[in-house]
Structures are given as C-alpha cells and as structure tokens.
Amino acid sequence: MTAHFNIPSTVIVGAGARKEIGAQAKRLQVSRGLLVTDNYLVECGLAAEMSSSLEKEGIATSIFSGVQPDPTDKNVLEGLGHFQETNSHFIVGLGGGSPMDTAKVISILANNELPMSQYAGYHKIPKPGVPLIVIPTTAGTGSEVTKVAVISDTERDMKMMMLDTNLLPTVALVDYELSMTMPAPLTAHVGVDTLVHAVEAYVSKKANAMTDPIALSCIRLIAGNLYTAFKQPNNRKAREGMMLAACQGGMAFANSSVCLVHGMSRPIGALYHVPHGLSNAVLFPTVTEYSIPGALQRYSTIARVMGYASEKDSDEAAGLALVKGLRELNDKLEVPSLGQCVKVDRKVFDERVEKMASDGLASGSPGNNPVVPDVQQIVELYHKAW
Numbered sequence: 001m002t003a004h005f006n007i008p009s010t011v012i013v014g015a016g017a018r019k020e021i022g023a024q025a026k027r028l029q030v031s032r033g034l035l036v037t038d039n040y041l042v043e044c045g046l047a048a049e050m051s052s053s054l055e056k057e058g059i060a061t062s063i064f065s066g067v068q069p070d071p072t073d074k075n076v077l078e079g080l081g082h083f084q085e086t087n088s089h090f091i092v093g094l095g096g097g098s099p100m101d102t103a104k105v106i107s108i109l110a111n112n113e114l115p116m117s118q119y120a121g122y123h124k125i126p127k128p129g130v131p132l133i134v135i136p137t138t139a140g141t142g143s144e145v146t147k148v149a150v151i152s153d154t155e156r157d158m159k160m161m162m163l164d165t166n167l168l169p170t171v172a173l174v175d176y177e178l179s180m181t182m183p184a185p186l187t188a189h190v191g192v193d194t195l196v197h198a199v200e201a202y203v204s205k206k207a208n209a210m211t212d213p214i215a216l217s218c219i220r221l222i223a224g225n226l227y228t229a230f231k232q233p234n235n236r237k238a239r240e241g242m243m244l245a246a247c248q249g250g251m252a253f254a255n256s257s258v259c260l261v262h263g264m265s266r267p268i269g270a271l272y273h274v275p276h277g278l279s280n281a282v283l284f285p286t287v288t289e290y291s292i293p294g295a296l297q298r299y300s301t302i303a304r305v306m307g308y309a310s311e312k313d314s315d316e317a318a319g320l321a322l323v324k325g326l327r328e329l330n331d332k333l334e335v336p337s338l339g340q341c342v343k344v345d346r347k348v349f350d351e352r353v354e355k356m357a358s359d360g361l362a363s364g365s366p367g368n369n370p371v372v373p374d375v376q377q378i379v380e381l382y383h384k385a386w
C-alpha cells in the first residue's frame with residue numbers, strides 16, 4: 001500500500017522565523033496581498049509588524065481582520081470580497097488555526113468557483129489557489145503545514161472539513177516567539193489538540209511509515225513541554241517545544257488521519273461553539289479508553305513515550321496507565337468535563353445528541369478509528385464524557 005505525504009515546500013522554523021516574510025514574499029515575486037487575521041492580532045501589533053516587513057520589500061498589503069474563532073463560511077466570503085476589491089494576488093494567514101484556515105480557503109476560492117460547500121470532503125478542489133504564506137501564533141493546530149481547512153457551514157450548523165493538496169500553504173513561518181502571549185487556558189486547549197493529532201495519526205488505520213516517527217516525536221515533545229508551557233508562559237524552551245510539536249502533529253495527522261475524537265468534537269464545536277481544542281480535550285480520555293482494544297500495542301507505545309508506563313509493564317497495563325495519565329493531564333491543565341463547558345446546555349444536548357453522533361460519523365473520521373462505532377455507541381460516548 002502506498003502513502004501520500006504532502007507538506008508546504010518551504011517550512012522555516014525557529015525564533016525570528018517571522019522576520020523572513022519579506023524575503024519569502026519577494027522570492028514568490030508577489031507585489032500586492034491580503035493579510036488575513038483576527039482582531040487580537042491587529043490589537044497586539046503583530047499584523048502591522050508583518051505588513052511593514054512586507055512594505056520594506058516594496059510589497060503592499062491590506063489587512064482583513066474579520067475572522068472569528070472556529071471560522072464560518074461568512075468570514076471566508078467577506079475576506080474573499082476584500083481580496084478581490086484590493087486586487088490582491090497573494091495571501092498571508094496570520095494567527096491560530098482560524099485565520100490560517102480562512103486564508104487557505106480564500107486562496108483557493110480566488111481560483112475556483114463558488115459555492116465553497118462543494119469542496120467539503122476529500123480531494124474536491126480542482127485548481128490550486130494563489131500563493132499563501134502562513135504564520136501560526138498558537139501551538140496549535142498545525143494548520144500551517146496541513147492540506148486541511150475546517151470552516152463552519154452556518155446554514156447547516158455543521159463543520160465542513162476540506163482536505164486537498166491545493167489547500168497547502170506555499171510557505172510556513174513557524175516562530176515560537178509568537179506563541180508566548182497565549183494565556184494558560186488557550187495553551188492547554190490547543191496543546192491537547194496537538195496531542196490528539198499525534199495520537200490519532202499514530203493509531204489511525206491510515207498510519208504509515210512517514211507519519212509514525214513524526215507522530216511519536218510530537219508526543220514526546222508534548223510530554224516534555226505542555227505542562228511547563230501552561231505553568232510558565234515565559235519559558236522559551238517549553239514554548240519552542242510546543243510550537244515544534246504542533247507543526248509535527250499537523251504533518252502527521254494530515255498525512256495519516258484524525259479519528260473518532262475529532263469526528264465527535266466537530267459537532268460540539270458547530271452546535272455549542274466550544275473552541276476546537278477544548279472540545280477535543282473533553283472527549284480525549286473517554287474516546288481513548290473505548291479505542292484501546294483496537295490497537296493495544298500502539299496505545300501502549302504512546303503510554304511509554306508519554307512516560308505513563310515503562311518497558312516492564314504489559315501492554316494491557318500500559319493501556320490502562322494511558323487512560324489514567326490522560327485524565328490526570330486534563331485535570332492538571334484544568335480542562336473541564338463536557339457538561340462543565342460553559343456553553344453546553346444539558347437540555348439542548350439531550351435534544352441534539354443523536355444528530356451530533358450521526359454528523360460525527362458522516363464526517364468519515366471515525367471510520368479510521370481502531371474501533372469503529374455506530375451512531376448509538378457514539379451517543380453513549382458523549383454521555384460518558386458528560
């Protein structure tokens with residue numbers, strides 16, 4: 001069986017990588033672009049810093065900051081409008097997964113016809129987009145290196161997942177210094193999202209020889225750095241480790257797959273607007289416990305890499321230790337249970353849980369899980385995570 005491995009052709013990693021934006025844009029021979037970001041990144045001055053770096057190379061940019069967390073089709077269309085009005089021909093995506101995903105979809109819509117819903121799913125985008133430089137500020141989704149974008153469909157109340165090599169950024173500037181301002185809860189939630197990426201990539205039915213070592217490296221970096229980054233926001237080494245982990249997590253899952261945690265988490269995000277990292281984190285221990293029997297050896301390796309078990313432990317004991325370790329990690333990172341997530345109301349949950357389960361299953365991600373559930377089993381898992 002063959003495996004396809006796609007990442008951006010240029011990934012620049014390390015402190016100060018953001019400063020290479022001007023040189024990279026010049027190399028791409030662009031002269032007018034749209035910088036896609038959110039309000040926070042405008043207010044903290046980073047959007048202006050990036051624009052002025054480009055200006056020094058004679059490259060003009062307009063800023064579009066109308067991206068909301070877990071972006072919608074409306075955010076994308078508004079950004080596309082700005083792209084066209086300003087006669088731009090390249091895009092910069094600056095921020096967490098939300099601005100980067102919005103930037104990716106604006107880039108492909110510049111060269112492909114509307115409506116964007118036709119591109120949801122796998123390999124449905126006919127033409128490449130315009131040149132795209134992305135700069136992550138969370139650690140994180142790994143979106144800077146993935147051929148994936150997730151956009152909420154506001155009419156159908158669901159998240160559209162698009163996967164296509166045409167969504168790959170041209171250049172990723174991965175600069176951990178930009179992640180140092182993340183508050184503790186954001187650090188925790190996006191950090192657990194990264195861990196879920198690597199674990200799901202490693203246990204997926206689509207795991208392969210290219211993604212396995214990258215996924216394990218990502219897990220090791222998280223074991224060594226996530227809690228420190230949460231407790232000590234100014235710890236450069238921990239921030240660097242987590243930024244690298246996020247990038248590796250993205251490379252791993254996009255070229256293997258995500259599984260049941262992501263399949264079940266997207267409907268929570270779509271219906272209750274719980275941020276993506278948090279909705280993954282609340283499900284992670286419960287879904288891991290359910291999935292272990294399908295890939296015991298792989299989960300036991302993860303437990304050992306995380307430091308929850310040793311070589312002396314049996315695989316069964318390591319599997320149990322993993323579930324316990326992940327529960328404790330959530331506690332240490334102050335991740336609430338699903339029922340405690342502020343925006344999740346029990347009555348609405350009971351009314352919607354069947355639709356959530358069937359939307360989750362329909363996304364295709366649960367089909368890659370080591371144990372593939374039916375709708376009823378997913379409903380039970382939601383209840384268990386409550």
Ligand SMILES: NC(=O)c1ccc[n+]([C@@H]2O[C@H](COP(=O)([O-])OP(=O)(O)OC[C@H]3O[C@@H](n4cnc5c(N)ncnc54)[C@H](O)[C@@H]3O)[C@@H](O)[C@H]2O)c1
Pocket residue numbers: 038039040041068069070071095096097098099101137138139140141142143146147148149150178179180181182183186190250276277
């Ligand atoms: N394309 C992919 O491969 C992929 C993978 C996983 C998740 N996602 C998507 O990414 C989105 C989530 O992205 P995210 O978790 O990075 O968060 P985000 O981009 O939604 O940002 C969350 C909040 O953090 C703020 N923020 C960003 N950087 C900050 C910093 N350095 N300091 C302080 N605050 C900062 C933002 O302004 C925002 O208010 C979801 O829509 C999810 O579906 C995409």
Ligand SMILES: [Fe+2]
Pocket residue numbers: 141193194197262276280
């Ligand atoms: Fe994710």
